[in-house]
Amino acid sequence: MNPASAVLELLRCRDGSLWVGTTDGIEIHTPDGGSRFLTSAAGYPLRVITGLAEDTDGNVWVSSGFAFTGALRYDGRRWRHFGSTHGLDERPYHRIAQDRTGGLWFLGLENGLSHERIPTQRSGVFRLEGSAFTVWGSDHEPLHENVYGFAEAPDGSYWFAT
Numbered sequence: 001m002n003p004a005s006a007v008l009e010l011l012r013c014r015d016g017s018l019w020v021g022t023t024d025g026i027e028i029h030t031p032d033g034g035s036r037f038l039t040s041a042a043g044y045p046l047r048v049i050t051g052l053a054e055d056t057d058g059n060v061w062v063s064s065g066f067a068f069t070g071a072l073r074y075d076g077r078r079w080r081h082f083g084s085t086h087g088l089d090e091r092p093y094h095r096i097a098q099d100r101t102g103g104l105w106f107l108g109l110e111n112g113l114s115h116e117r118i119p120t121q122r123s124g125v126f127r128l129e130g131s132a133f134t135v136w137g138s139d140h141e142p143l144h145e146n147v148y149g150f151a152e153a154p155d156g157s158y159w160f161a162t
Contacts, residue, residue, distance in 0.1 A: 006137075008154075009095075011052035011060070019060060021049030026062065042079035044068040053096035053104050055128070063093035065109055071096065088126050088131035097150035105136075106130040107147040107160070125160065 005022035012018055016031035025046045027038040041062070051063030051071070062072040069090040070083030071075050084090045088106060095107040108124030123137040124147050137143035142162040149161030 008048065008050050009052045010111065011054060013054050013060065014058065019052050021052050021062070024050055025049070026052075037133035038090040041072050041074070042081045044072060044081060050094050051106075053098055055104055056102040061096050061104060061128075063096050063106065065092050068092070071106060071155050082133075087135075088128075089124070089135075091124060094146070095150065099127075099152045100152075100156075101129075105150045106133075107150055109147075110145045 005024040005027075007020055009021035010018065011021075018029040020027040020029070026039055027035060027037050028048055028062060029035045040046055045067050046062070046064075048064045048066035049062060050065040051061070053061045055061060055103045058076065060074045062074070068093055070081055070088055071093055073080050073082060082088050089108060091108045091110070093108050097105045099105065104127070105127065106126040108126070110144065120151055123135050123140070123143045124145065125136045125143050126133045127136050137160075143160060145162060147160055147162055151159045153159060
């Protein structure tokens with residue numbers, strides 16, 4: 001691993017691999033002891049990787065709170081970018097969290113890649129269930145801004161850190 005990198009996110013996949021999101025890219029450690037370091041995917045720079053998650057089909061999803069908008073997905077063969085044409089706003093996503101049913105939650109930041117505050121009436125929280133993104137929490141103003149964390153309580157209620 002690049003010694004200048006700070007580790008921002010970790011993901012242990014069901015195949016036993018360990019994905020390490022860093023400030024400079026993604027390091028992937030395989031169960032057989034191999035490793036590789038990625039600095040770009042699907043034409044996007046892999047910097048400041050703050051979100052890593054595996055969906056129920058074994059695809060790995062990647063987000064950055066800084067370097068790119070939308071999310072990237074690796075299906076084991078190729079990388080693909082998901083954004084507004086797929087139902088996911090073009091904003092950076094700080095985290096990707098998984099709920100108990102396997103749905104993925106994309107937790108967005110309001111200010112895009114600039115440091116200028118851009119108020120929005122649309123939630124920054126999107127849920128991926130199957131192949132469809134849905135906006136969630138549009139009626140809750142705190143979710144329009146920066147959303148940093150998600151947890152599902154034992155009673156099924158959702159909690160968000162803003």
